[in-house]
Amino acid sequence: MTTASDRFWVDYRITVRDGRSIEDHARDICIEQTVEVPPEVIPDTHGELGLIGRVESCRPVVDRANVWQVRISYRLDVTGFSLPQLLNVLFGNISLKNNILVSGLQYPEGLLEHLPGPRFGISGLRRLLGVHGRALACTAIKPMGLPIGDFVRIATEFARGGADLIKDDHGLADQPFHPFEERVARCQEAIERVNAQTGRRCLYFPMVSGGYDRLEKQLAFAAREGVRGVMVGPMLIGLDSVRHIAREYGLAVMAHPALTGTCFHDRSHGITPAVLLGTLFRLAGADISIYPHAGGRFHLTAEECRELADALRRPEGRLQPAFPCPAGGMTLDRVPELIDFYGPDVILLIGGDILRQRDIAGAVGRFMDRLRQCGQEELSPPESGPAGACEWRSGAGPAGRVEEILRFAGYTWSDRRRQAYKAEDEADFKGVSRQELTGKFGERTAFDLRYFEIEPGGWSSREKHVHEHVIIGVRGRGLLCKQTKEIPIGINDVAYIAPLEVHQLRNPGDEPFGFYCIVDHKRDRPQPA
Template sequence: MASPLIEATYVATRPDRAVPELAEAVAREQSLEIVPELIPESIRERLLGRVLEVQHIEEGRWAMRIGYPAELASDQIGQLLQLLYGNVSFYPRIRLTELALPEALLQALPGPSGGIDRIRELNGAGNRAMLMTVLKPRGSRPEQLADLALRFARGGGDLLKDDQNLVESDVQAFRKRIRLCSQSIEKAQEMTGRRCLYLPHAAGSGDHLKRQLEAVSEAGLHGVVLCPWVMGLESAAAAAREFDLMWLAHPAMAGSMTEPDDRGVSTEVLLGTLVRAAGADISIFPGSGGRISSGHDDERATCRALTKSMEPLRPTLPCTGGGKRLESVGEAGRRHGPDYAVLVGGDLLRQRDKLEEATRRAVSELASP
């Protein structure tokens, strides 16, 4: 029985050879990486990638849709990424723009452990878009960060994450910081009756990473921030699963793949479909309108990739960040709908003594139709 196909669409800009020839080269390079005359017929029929369609888009640009037998992914998210863009990442002006995964592979991949429904259950946000902020800067005393956590949670903030630069080499220092911030969240819950979901950042590898994740679990927290493009997508997914934690995928380093115009991987695929398949419960990506923004990918397409029906995977919560401002919160919520979060970091933290009030206003705007 033939393996179902993973369908990947690549856009070639000013191709360096005839497009049908290039499409065949990509299909072979990514699937078997060997000259045609050395592929036994039995292997060719079962595992060789095949060109499904070549279409001229506009002057100098062609779309090449290629089918890869799902068996080539080996039921592993890291191998799937390698299959889709491993060696082709060195080809000139080739960009992976679309991805469709067969149900058989989706059944084998982890997907979110909780997803949007579990997040709503934990923070009581109801059927509206959510507000996230970030604890920073590095160098602040743990007590200062805990005070920020208290005021944000008391103002009704939904999601609170550590900045990706909050990293300790001493696990005991990490334990102290997340304990104080957790206590602030609990204190705010006693005062307001609502819980803010706090996600500490865990970094590193090996025993150091495991000790941090143990500390997060022992603190009774439900999730963690991981940087999958720094530590490896497969490693991040496995680490979260080992400790039964939800995880937020931070996009650090991903811009090297998503931001070139004529190569790399679209945000929709990299920070949408692939992150969701790996099991992230929240995916942050820049979108538009902030200090850091994506100038060419459609953020709505990324939101759809994270939330559309993709059985059996639960939806992942899309979150746009990268320097969003308070005045843009309401418009962002209206544009993306209820299954969405907006991250406002520095612009909220600069409110200082008025942070709690500013948080309450922003949450109210997200609740407005």
């Protein structure tokens, strides 16, 4: 639990160039970033209540004339526990000043109740891939403007070469010449086809960039196609979208640094790469943070890269560590140097240097060989993961074939078998059976019809998912439990469950509760709620 006395701490590096005292500068920030009124308008009680920023320490930076390191604390609840307002307090108005650099951010554990960070993190992504003990390889589908068939071919070659991750170039949006849905469906399908041959799992991260009202549609589409992670530009679509994607969709998130450079190209004003691409992106929920490594086409220094990787990976209580992903013109011959620099918990992104080679799969193969030479690869079966994959492609379908009539016979239908509701270890439920009636036997409907039955005293798993439910009562009576209400369901009552609405079916009665449940055929996997 957080309380009104909880505070967070920001380190500002201030260069004084106007002859005023450092104390005056620090006090200006304390007021500007909170109450933003002339001192005489601040109520006396605001001081006691701790509502104004408070200078915790102030020391000169060694060997840098007129440069000071100032630590200011703010009440945590001033952020409303939300990222937009956290950014606002951190640097909103003072971004419009000069000579102020955010060089550190620390917060109490309680903030993680609201901003729980990466959903997968380094260990979760490794389990999803089943790859341990070595650095991971990522490649990029590009250039923008190719026919989709060429993207499919490139993705296939990347996967055949053994890449761990394949991402879209950040310039692949929803352009008319390669629309998002067709592009994502076909690339995902191509990569899954290779996965089925190799028995390994190469993950595809399509770029989702919205606009605002297209973003959810793109995410839902990607999830239904079986995508397990996406790439976003937090500064293009808003930092808090990262948290939303991680929490609501259960997808892994790769953060791209587009437009972030204005924050740190000037080393005396802005937000350091370590704080922005490291601490903040990790807190938002990025599992992977991409940035230009020193010595490529961009200007980050080796020291900045090291601090950034540290901000992503260092232990922070229950906050998952995230992968640094150095990029920006990296080449195959730099692999040993990069692994020497970062150690094994890193994702190396090499795009152009692979695409320039005639045999793409072969080039990826050499990339993988180098990673294996620099580590101790251990493989495990790829984990199905907590959520995110599509349900309609998972596993073998139930036995049976399309039937033109399924005879009702005491709440079973012809030869449709009563199956387990879910695997015992997969979810919390009791006394539920499932019968797949139509949709999985060769029909081409956009929906599946199932019959579920819950024994007296039983319940289904409490869950949510992007796909909707339509439920029709068939036998007995039961309860549809949503976040804040319980809806009784009787025979022939028709209930609707909206996207991402938490729900559970319960049978508090003393006879079986049976219901049809109609769902989209292509759908995302339920997430436990």
